[in-house]
Amino acid sequence: MAAVGIHAIQKSFGSTDVLKSIDLAIEDGEFMTLVGPSGCGKSTLLRIIAGLEAQDAGSISIGGKAVDDRRPSARNLAMVFQSYALYPHLTVGQNIAVPLRMRNLSMTERLPLVGRLSPKAAGKKVEIDRQVRRVAEQLDIAHLLDRKPKQLSGGQRQRVAVGRAMVRDPNVFLMDEPLSNLDAKLRVHMRTEIADLHRSLGTTFIYVTHDQAEAMTMSSRIAVMMEGDLIQVAPPAEVYDDPADIRVAEFIGSPKINILSGIVTNQGTVGCNGVEIGIQPDCPAGAEVKLGVRPEKLEIAGPAPGRLTAEIRHLENLGPDMLVHLRMRDEADPIVARCPAENLRTARVGDQVGLVFSPGDVLVFDGTTGLRQPSRFAVPAPEKIHA
Amino acid sequence: MPSSDTMTFGSAMPAVSVHRKRRSLAAHATAYALSAPALFLMGLLLIGPVLVVLMMSFTDYSLGNASFEWVGLANYAEMLEDDVFVKAIGNTLLYVGIVVPASVFLGLGTAMLIESLTFGRAFWRAVYFLPVMATLMAMAIVWEFMLNARFGMISQLLTLLGLPAKNWLQETSTALPMLMVIGIWQALGFNMVLFMAGLTSIPRDLYEALELDGGSSSWSRFWTVTWPLLSPVTLFVVVITAIRSFQVFDPVHVLTKGGPNNASMVLIYQLYQEGFDFFRSAYAAGLTVVFLVFIFAITWVKSRVMEKNVHY
Incomplete structure (x- = not known):
């Protein structure tokens, strides 16, 4: 177990800056998820932590000690690869045993024939077998120990890769998109298992994914990366409710947050599609802003003056909820509202409806920089109008 | 009723199987006919020469001779x-x-x-x-x-x-x-x-x-x-x-x-x-x-x- 410090890490491949000075402190025992779209540099950062890639500048520390000049094998980390990287010629048991054999047996003790002559090696090998069995039982793969990776399903291979990582006591677990090769159902199941594993081991986990749902469901904290920058580091709920940047707001959450364009009025409130929204951002009059409203915060009501109106384009029934796809005049992007299905019995595609939301649920972003703008409610705070 | 059912079923069986056998024979014949040219060429060009060499090794043939004798394993x-x-x-x-x-x-x-x-x-x-x-x-x-x-x-x-x-x-x-x-x-x-x-x-x-x-x-x-x-x-x-x-x-x-x-x-x-x-x-x-x-x-x-x- 150890804390991991990332200090001013820079990396470029040719003329592209993949990481632009990343600083991140990961606490001991934390489940930290690096999340971002593909090409944001998250995997490169993980590989730099592992030592598989050298940084151009900056420093990595594990357990308070700088490890920049240490080889990956000397950093005492375990990694689960996206491809699982199982040795195809070894059985499941032998695969899980590799880290112990490499670390606990000398080169001669590992030789197939010579190794048998040493009585000390025999004792060590019994201990290795015991450890392998313990891990296999913990992961429910004990019955597969004699199989080759080729004979396993994707989920079983994933467990073997996890087993190989946890068989010794690493300082930190690194996971590089470990669930991306699994089918959707298994992926949801493995999310729970990996979270459980983290709880039971208590070791620091650094987990890379492009799937915001994985990040939200498993992490203690999420680090959102975009284009080589670290944009926000916070617990999942905070990243969702209080995003620091419009890109974070758009990346986290499904369906995506609704973005409306507005202009700050002379009264300090925001005008949007000819309607005044009762919120006062810290922006000068005439400034362009973007308003973000989560789909579940939008309600559908009858059209009325002073209310944003839109046309229903499509209704998606999810059972308890309904996703309402709407098109607003003068807005390029469609709007999505998530409402309880019983409120929408009479709604039909083509209906003109009004949109209702509380100003408290509106996130205001700068129109040009995309940064979050602090805002107050206009006085008096307008009542929420129900349909 | 059940007895008549069994009867029909029982008497129908051989007819079906004969029919099947005929059909499978016909199908096999077609398959053999279609692969015959390939089999013939394979035999002629690949397996044939090896067999000829094997047979020749049991003779006393010399290049240019008009005849040969079988000499077994000599x-x-x-x-x-x-x-x-x-x-x-x-x-x-x-x-x-x-x-x-x-x-x-x-x-x-x-x-x-x-x-x-x-x-x-x-x-x-x-x-x-x-x-x-x-x-x-x-x-x-x-x-x-x-x-x-x-x-x-x-x-x-x-x-x-x-x-x-x-x-x-x-x-x-x-x-x-x-x-x-x-x-x-x-x-x-x-x-x-x-x-x-x-x-x-x-x-x-x-x-x-x-x-x-x-x-x-x-x-x-x-x-x-x-x-x-x-x-x-x-x-x-x-x-x-x-x-x-x-x-x-x-x-x-x-x-x-x-x-x-x-x-x-x-x-x-x-x-x-x-x-x-x-x-x-x-x-x-x-x-x-x-x-x-x-x-x-x-x-x-x-x-x-x-x-x-x-x-x-």
Whole structure:
């Protein structure tokens, strides 16, 4: 177990800056998820932590000690690869045993024939077998120990890769998109298992994914990366409710947050599609802003003056909820509202409806920089109008 | 009612099965008819010649004779008495036994060295592949020139170092080893290219996983990842090199003619001499059968090993 410090890490491949000075402190025992779209540099950062890639500048520390000049094998980390990287010629048991054999047996003790002559090696090998069995039982793969990776399903291979990582006591677990090769159902199941594993081991986990749902469901904290920058580091709920940047707001959450364009009025409130929204951002009059409203915060009501109106384009029934796809005049992007299905019995595609939301649920972003703008409610705070 | 049902069912059965049999016969006939041309050509061009050679080896036929007699196993019995044949078999096995491991391991070593380079890979690849592209007949003349006792560059180099120059290809003790050197020189480039293809197909993340698992020495990288993952390529390379080594002919023909005193006589060269210099076609056919037995043996071993060990 150890804390991991990332200090001013820079990396470029040719003329592209993949990481632009990343600083991140990961606490001991934390489940930290690096999340971002593909090409944001998250995997490169993980590989730099592992030592598989050298940084151009900056420093990595594990357990308070700088490890920049240490080889990956000397950093005492375990990694689960996206491809699982199982040795195809070894059985499941032998695969899980590799880290112990490499670390606990000398080169001669590992030789197939010579190794048998040493009585000390025999004792060590019994201990290795015991450890392998313990891990296999913990992961429910004990019955597969004699199989080759080729004979396993994707989920079983994933467990073997996890087993190989946890068989010794690493300082930190690194996971590089470990669930991306699994089918959707298994992926949801493995999310729970990996979270459980983290709880039971208590070791620091650094987990890379492009799937915001994985990040939200498993992490203690999420680090959102975009284009080589670290944009926000916070617990999942905070990243969702209080995003620091419009890109974070758009990346986290499904369906995506609704973005409306507005202009700050002379009264300090925001005008949007000819309607005044009762919120006062810290922006000068005439400034362009973007308003973000989560789909579940939008309600559908009858059209009325002073209310944003839109046309229903499509209704998606999810059972308890309904996703309402709407098109607003003068807005390029469609709007999505998530409402309880019983409120929408009479709604039909083509209906003109009004949109209702509380100003408290509106996130205001700068129109040009995309940064979050602090805002107050206009006085008096307008009542929420129900349909 | 149930009895009548059973009746109908029971009486219908044979009719159906006869019908099926007829249909399957018809289907089989069509299948045989459609594959007949291919089977005929395969028999004529691939299996037929082998059978003809096998039959010929039981006769006393000589090229140009109007008739022949069946002599049973006489040709094979003669082989056992034939000093040249015994020498040729011994030399061929020795040649294969040296050239195969040497060219396989040197090929692997060269491939790994070239793959580890950061630049100049294409150049070195071309250099080592040159002997493969040049015909061995032409390159044999180059070797003859290089090994010439008076003006060959190897002899000159040795003289320069104060060592005695030899007529390498004309001496009993060095003729066969020289042919082996040429054989290794030629096979190395081909094996290297095959190993290079094998090396590039090993997933990089296996080396990375091993590095994190604690195997950071090049020794453990080789034994844990490279060698086991190359085993299908290695098996293929060994088999191909073995078969090609059994077939060694061109350098023998150009450089030594099997001499001096049969010191460099090999199976295929003896076969050539018996068949085309002495016109003893039946005896040559017997030698061909012996050669084919070796090739079949290699192929059989290969498929057995393949089934057991080297598939993932």
